[in-house]
Amino acid sequence: MEKLPIEILSRIIKHLSSKDLYNEALNKWVFSVSIAPYATINRQWQSLVEALTFRDLSLTPPDIVFAISEGILTPDRLSFLRELRVDFIFPAHEGQHAADTASEEDPDDQVVFNRTVRKLFHLLERAPRCESPWLSLGAYVPIPRQYPRGTDALYGRHPPEARLVADGTVPISYLELSPVLEKDLPELPVVSEFLTTTYFKSHSLVFSPRSMCVMASKMTRLKKVEWDLSDREKANLQRRIQLRCDFANALEKLPTFLKEFYLEYVREPPKDHSFHPPSIVPPDIIDDPLSQALRRMSQRQHLIRFHVRACVDSTIFCLQHLVSEEVPGWTDLNYFWVSMHPVLPSGRDMDTELPGEGRDWHFRDIPDQELLDTIFIAAGRAACQMPKITNFSLRYELNPVAGLSFRPDLFRDKVSCVEIMTEQVPELSKETEDIWKEACEKHGREYSLTVADYAHESELLFHYSHS
Numbered sequence: 001m002e003k004l005p006i007e008i009l010s011r012i013i014k015h016l017s018s019k020d021l022y023n024e025a026l027n028k029w030v031f032s033v034s035i036a037p038y039a040t041i042n043r044q045w046q047s048l049v050e051a052l053t054f055r056d057l058s059l060t061p062p063d064i065v066f067a068i069s070e071g072i073l074t075p076d077r078l079s080f081l082r083e084l085r086v087d088f089i090f091p092a093h094e095g096q097h098a099a100d101t102a103s104e105e106d107p108d109d110q111v112v113f114n115r116t117v118r119k120l121f122h123l124l125e126r127a128p129r130c131e132s133p134w135l136s137l138g139a140y141v142p143i144p145r146q147y148p149r150g151t152d153a154l155y156g157r158h159p160p161e162a163r164l165v166a167d168g169t170v171p172i173s174y175l176e177l178s179p180v181l182e183k184d185l186p187e188l189p190v191v192s193e194f195l196t197t198t199y200f201k202s203h204s205l206v207f208s209p210r211s212m213c214v215m216a217s218k219m220t221r222l223k224k225v226e227w228d229l230s231d232r233e234k235a236n237l238q239r240r241i242q243l244r245c246d247f248a249n250a251l252e253k254l255p256t257f258l259k260e261f262y263l264e265y266v267r268e269p270p271k272d273h274s275f276h277p278p279s280i281v282p283p284d285i286i287d288d289p290l291s292q293a294l295r296r297m298s299q300r301q302h303l304i305r306f307h308v309r310a311c312v313d314s315t316i317f318c319l320q321h322l323v324s325e326e327v328p329g330w331t332d333l334n335y336f337w338v339s340m341h342p343v344l345p346s347g348r349d350m351d352t353e354l355p356g357e358g359r360d361w362h363f364r365d366i367p368d369q370e371l372l373d374t375i376f377i378a379a380g381r382a383a384c385q386m387p388k389i390t391n392f393s394l395r396y397e398l399n400p401v402a403g404l405s406f407r408p409d410l411f412r413d414k415v416s417c418v419e420i421m422t423e424q425v426p427e428l429s430k431e432t433e434d435i436w437k438e439a440c441e442k443h444g445r446e447y448s449l450t451v452a453d454y455a456h457e458s459e460l461l462f463h464y465s466h467s
Contacts (some may be wrong), residue, residue: 380435
C-alpha cells in the first residue's frame with residue numbers, strides 16, 4: 001500500500017470520496033460514509049484524504065473553540081480549505097438544547113458574537129497566503145431551536161420564527177461588533193468571497209449591515225460579497241433609520257478590488273396599501289443616504305457586477321439635478337441590476353392611489369406614471385455613462401416582471417435594446433425618450449423601444465423603432 005504511485009492513490013481516494021448523499025440543510029451533496037479513517041493508513045494517504053475532508057467545512061462556535069484548543073486546523077489543513085460555513089449559534093435562544101452549545105463563558109448574544117468573530121479571524125489568520133485569495137466564507141445565524149422548525153400550511157412558506165418577527169411578536173436583535181474588536185481584528189487576505197443570507201435562517205437574530213462591512217474590510221483581497229441582510233425593523237423607526245445610515249457610511253470600507261456586489265436588503269411591503277409608511281430618510285437630509293452610497297459603490301473602479309434589491313430611490317442612479325454629462329462614470333461595470341421596493345425611502349408609494357373597495361388596497365399594481373418617468377430619466381442618465389454595460393435592468397416590485405431593461409449587445413439589429421415591462425403603455429415624457437435615445441447612441445445602437453406585458457403571456461403592447 002505504501003508503494004502505490006500517488007496517481008493510483010488519488011484515483012482510489014477519489015472513488016471512495018464520491019458525494020452521494022444530499023444534505024438539505026447545507027443545500028449540497030456530502031459524503032454518505034466518512035473517508036477520514038483512511039488518513040491513518042500512512043502519511044501519503046493522510047495528505048490526500050485531508051485535502052478532501054478539509055476542503056469544505058461547517059463550524060459552530062463550540063467547533064471553533066475545540067479546533068483551536070486541540071490544534072486541529074493546522075496551517076497545512078487550512079491550506080486545503082476552500083469553503084467555510086460558520087453557523088453562529090446563541091445559547092440564550094436554544095431553549096432545552098442550550099446545554100449543547102453552552103460554555104462557562106458569558107452567554108450574552110453580543111458577547112458570543114464578538115467572541116466567535118475574534119476566534120474565527122485569529123484562526124483563519126494562520127492560513128497560508130497564496131498569489132490569489134482562495135476561501136469562500138459564509139456566515140449564518142440558524143433559526144434558534146426555541147422556535148418550531150420547518151413550514152406548514154399554517155405558516156405558508158415562511159418558518160414560524162419569521163412570521164413572529166413579521167407580526168411584531170418577536171423583536172429583532174442586531175449583532176454588532178464592539179469598537180475594540182473592530183480595531184483588533186486581523187486581516188484575512190485569503191478570503192475571496194463573503195456570503196450570508198436570512199433565507200430560512202433566523203429573522204430575530206441578524207447581523208447588522210455595518211458589522212458585515214467591517215468584517216469584509218479586513219478581507220483585503222475580497223472579490224465578491226453576496227449578502228441577504230435584514231431591513232425588517234418595524235418596532236423602532238429611529239433604529240431602522242440609524243441602521244441604514246450606518247450601513248451607508250460603512251460601505252466605503254469594502255476592499256478596493258471588489259469585483260462583484262450582490263445585496264438583498266428587503267422587507268415585505270404593507271399588506272394594506274392604504275397604509276402610508278413614514279419616511280426613513282433622516283429629517284436633516286434631502287436624499288436617501290443608502291441609495292447614494294450604493295450608487296458610489298457601483299461606480300467603483302474594478303467592479304463589474306452590481307445587483308441590489310432594496311428600498312432605494314432614483315439617486316441610486318444619479319442625483320436629480322445632474323445632466324448625463326455631469327454624472328460620474330461607471331468605468332468597468334458590465335452588469336447593473338436594481339429592484340426597487342414598492343415604497344420609496346421617502347414613504348412615497350410607487351403605485352397610484354386608487355379609490356374604491358378595500359380589496360383594491362391589497363392589489364394595487366398600477367405605477368405612478370410621474371414618479372416612474374423621473375426614475376426612468378435618472379436610469380437613462382446613468383446608462384449613458386456606462387461604456388462597458390451589457391445588461392442594465394431596473395425592476396419595481398409592483399408585480400414580478402415590471403421594469404425596464406437595456407441590453408445594447410443583445411441580438412443586435414433583431415431585438416429592441418430598450419424594453420419596458422408593464423401591464424399598460426407608460427406615458428413617457430420627451431425628456432425620458434431623449435435620454436434613452438442618447439444612451440442607445442452612446443452604445444452604437446439606433447433607438448428602439450418595446451413595451452411588453454410579460455405577466456400575460458408576453459403580450460406586445462407597443463413597439464417603436466427609429467428605422
